[in-house]
Amino acid sequence: ELKVEQNPLFLSMQEGKNYTIYCNYSTTSDRLYWYRQDPGKSLESLFVLLSNGAVKQEGRLMASLDTKARLSTLHITAAVHDLSATYFCAVERGFGNEKLTFGTGTRLTIIP
Amino acid sequence: KAGVTQTPRYLIKTRGQQVTLSCSPISGHRSVSWYQQTPGQGLQFLFEYFSETQRNKGNFPGRFSGRQFSNSRSEMNVSTLELGDSALYLCASSLNGVNYGYTFGSGTRLTVV
Numbered sequence: 001e002l003k004v005e006q007n008p009l010f011l012s013m014q015e016g017k018n019y020t021i022y023c024n025y026s027t028t029s030d031r032l033y034w035y036r037q038d039p040g041k042s043l044e045s046l047f048v049l050l051s052n053g054a055v056k057q058e059g060r061l062m063a064s065l066d067t068k069a070r071l072s073t074l075h076i077t078a079a080v081h082d083l084s085a086t087y088f089c090a091v092e093r094g095f096g097n098e099k100l101t102f103g104t105g106t107r108l109t110i111i112p
Numbered sequence: 113k114a115g116v117t118q119t120p121r122y123l124i125k126t127r128g129q130q131v132t133l134s135c136s137p138i139s140g141h142r143s144v145s146w147y148q149q150t151p152g153q154g155l156q157f158l159f160e161y162f163s164e165t166q167r168n169k170g171n172f173p174g175r176f177s178g179r180q181f182s183n184s185r186s187e188m189n190v191s192t193l194e195l196g197d198s199a200l201y202l203c204a205s206s207l208n209g210v211n212y213g214y215t216f217g218s219g220t221r222l223t224v225v
Contacts, residue, residue, distance in 0.1 A: 042216045042217060045215065045216075088155065098167065098168060098206060098208065099145065099170075101157070102156075105154065
């Protein structure tokens with residue numbers, strides 16, 4: 001059974017600081033996704049990582065994937081308050097599987 | 113283009129009742145999947161439909177069912193509601209491998225009292 005773990009579960013950080021969220025998964029997978037969720041809202045897609053060594057960046061967020069280590073990271077650079085949200089990673093196996101297995105989520109709070 | 117539309121946005125039901133939730137995918141998307149989100153269990157996969165066929169199912173009791181229509185709209189039904197069914201139900205649509213990624217709707221917040 002595929003298991004996806006994120007850490008930390010909670011993260012409180014000051015504006016301007018850098019930090020990394022980690023996502024580990026237990027078995028070989030084909031695609032890894034990062035989503036953002038604001039309180040009471042839906043999931044907003046951030047990144048899709050398809051292959052080993054993939055790195056994607058959007059603004060202050062950068063995601064990377066190491067399929068050999070079964071690890072993805074979401075790095076936040078010079079955090080700003082607007083980045084406060086819960087971040088989820090999700091893993092998909094196979095093609096046409098259409099099933100995501102989500103991590104536990106990391107609740108990120110940026111303190112001004 | 114229009115996103116994924118879920119209706120209703122909020123529902124309050126009584127234990128023992130049944131409920132039907134609706135999801136209209138992005139135009140052209142033929143796959144619709146459903147997820148339950150609770151504080152205790154997180155985001156869990158319920159089922160996925162493609163061309164009116166259920167292709168994948170999560171570990172939920174038979175009280176949870178769904179279907180998909182020829183226009184790709186999907187409904188999920190929960191019968192004999194329990195307090196533990198209170199959750200945010202999210203649906204996602206995708207192009208089924210042609211364009212990687214899932215777009216989620218705004219969700220239906222179900223409260224069972």
